[in-house]
Amino acid sequence: MEISNRNLYQLDKENYLPTFKRFPIAFIKGTGSRLWDADGKEYIDMLAGIAVNSVGHCHPTVVKAIQEQAAELIHVSNFFVSPTQVSLSKLLVDIAGLERVFLTNSGAESVEGAFKIARKYAHSHGRGGKIISMKNSFHGRTLATIATGQKKYQKGFGPMPSGFLQVPFNNLEAVKALISDKVAAIIVEPVQGEAGARVLDEGYLSAAYILCK
Ligand SMILES: Cc1ncc(COP(=O)(O)O)c(C=O)c1O
Numbered sequence: 001m002e003i004s005n006r007n008l009y010q011l012d013k014e015n016y017l018p019t020f021k022r023f024p025i026a027f028i029k030g031t032g033s034r035l036w037d038a039d040g041k042e043y044i045d046m047l048a049g050i051a052v053n054s055v056g057h058c059h060p061t062v063v064k065a066i067q068e069q070a071a072e073l074i075h076v077s078n079f080f081v082s083p084t085q086v087s088l089s090k091l092l093v094d095i096a097g098l099e100r101v102f103l104t105n106s107g108a109e110s111v112e113g114a115f116k117i118a119r120k121y122a123h124s125h126g127r128g129g130k131i132i133s134m135k136n137s138f139h140g141r142t143l144a145t146i147a148t149g150q151k152k153y154q155k156g157f158g159p160m161p162s163g164f165l166q167v168p169f170n171n172l173e174a175v176k177a178l179i180s181d182k183v184a185a186i187i188v189e190p191v192q193g194e195a196g197a198r199v200l201d202e203g204y205l206s207a208a209y210i211l212c213k
Helices: 005-015 060-072 083-096 107-124 143-147 172-178 204-212
Strands: 027-031 034-037 042-044 130-134 164-167 183-186
Touching: 107 130, 107 143, 107 183, 164 172, 172 204, 183 204
Parallel strands: 130 164, 130 183
Antiparallel strands: 027 034, 034 042
């Protein structure tokens, strides 16, 4: 098969589950801020994998670390200690000033993990497990994360997991009105993205933190 945007787009359409509406462009190479598609066209990448490739494409340090680790050991079960997991966890704990970290594979998985931690803590203190989220929020595409967000992502996937409440973004009074011993957590994006780059008022997060405490 000839490698081209058109051919790859067609094969993708035939074989990959259509969970995203994709552009008919297949990227095959990247360096720093530059990307090249399968037809050889060069781009300046202003998207960066939706703001996550923060050191650019194929940064030499990242490439070297992956190559070295892949040649050494790729996977062991969670039943055993991993030296790289140990050193990364220690680094993150030191930087963040937190007690412990948990490593995940995606944003949605991180949010799911946070919900489980919050509910486990709440239940062990005799409290309920409700979670307050914001209208027009986005926290991922797993079942619990779509339960926190917009109706359009829930369509066709019901019944939704229970215990999720919603209030308007940037309205602390609305959050306060729902706080009770049945609530385990509040989840809020400091800057909403899907709702159109909406920023929280200054002081909201520290007030919400005090409310949680
Ligand atoms: C605010 C926010 N939370 C969670 C997620 C989910 O992250 P992931 O796609 O890595 O599961 C996203 C993804 O765009 C996001 O924008």
